[in-house]
Amino acid sequence: MLNIVLFGPPGAGKGTQSQKLIARYNLVHLSTGDLLRAQIAQGTDLGIRAKKLMDEGLLVPDEVVIGMIDNALQDNPNAGGFIFDGFPRTVPQARSLDELLAKHDEKINCMIALEVGEEELVKRLLERGKTSGRPDDQDESKIRRRVTVYNTETAQVAGYYAEQKKFHALNGIGEIESIFGQICGLIDKHKPAAAETPAEATKEVKA
Template identity: 60%
Template sequence: MLNIVLFGPPGAGKGTQSENIIAQYNLVHLSTGDLFRKHLGEGTELGKLAQKYMDDGNLVPDSVVIDMVKDKIASSTDAKGFIFDGFPRTVPQATALDEMLNEFDTSISGMVALDVPDEELKTRLLERGKTSGRADDQNEDKINNRIQVYKDETLPVAEFYDKQGKFNKIHGVGSIDEIFSNIRTVIDSF
């Protein structure tokens, strides 16, 4: 089973490249944002539990997020693999993901990390903000904060996978096709 963590800061091109990876390798896209919307929308027990935390103004605990991921994997038994997009965001989440995947006799094949200079990220996000309608893509202070939060809280996940020999950095500047070609070379080596 091919299980990929797609990684990178806001504006690195994860959304674009995840679509290419899914199409090329026939993987199931696993986005925690999509899982939250599904469980909240369907009013599942996990959705109700997540809603309770959010209603109280708290972050949804990792255990609930992992249970949502586990539910998705369990319901996709015929999958060739998964692409984890936007998850794990912390080392505790990465540890829990490894433990959970072990229950399914599989593991993360590798992390594909898109590396893009900060100035390029800012340019991309401001440009995307012109058409996306996302307020956080239209304000440079918010963009700077998102990049800093990524560096402070999420970047340690790369070190976690690097210690396992699963970290693969891809230069994320160039044409979409050039970047995807480099990604394919890395994935094909897993």
């Protein structure tokens, strides 16, 4: 399997690149926010526990989130791998994720962070706010706060993966296809030999 951690501040284009990577490498998108909402909607034990904590204004503990990720791994045995979105955000979370993946004889292959300057991010998000309807895309102070939080979190986790020689930063400004090509170039250096893309598999069969 191919397992990627993709980071990028709000407005960096991470969502666009995620969808392209999912299609190219047959990955399952794992967003902790989506997982939480799904587990709560399904009324699972983890979902009930998470909802109770959230209703009390408390943070959902890492072990609950890891449990949800574990369920997702087991529910997608035919996936080519996973793209982790917004998780891990701390070094303890990164360690817990490594431990979980090891139980499945898997590992994180690489972490890629899209880098975009704060002023460009503010410009992009304010523009997006004109159509997104999201209040946090329309308030410059909130946008800058989100960027600061992201930078703080990424610095911690980036160091963890850098020690494993798995961290890569890319300039997130440019043509979408050009950035996508650079991301794929990095991923292809880290992916397991068996982790073919659908296009590669087709090419091999034709040959």
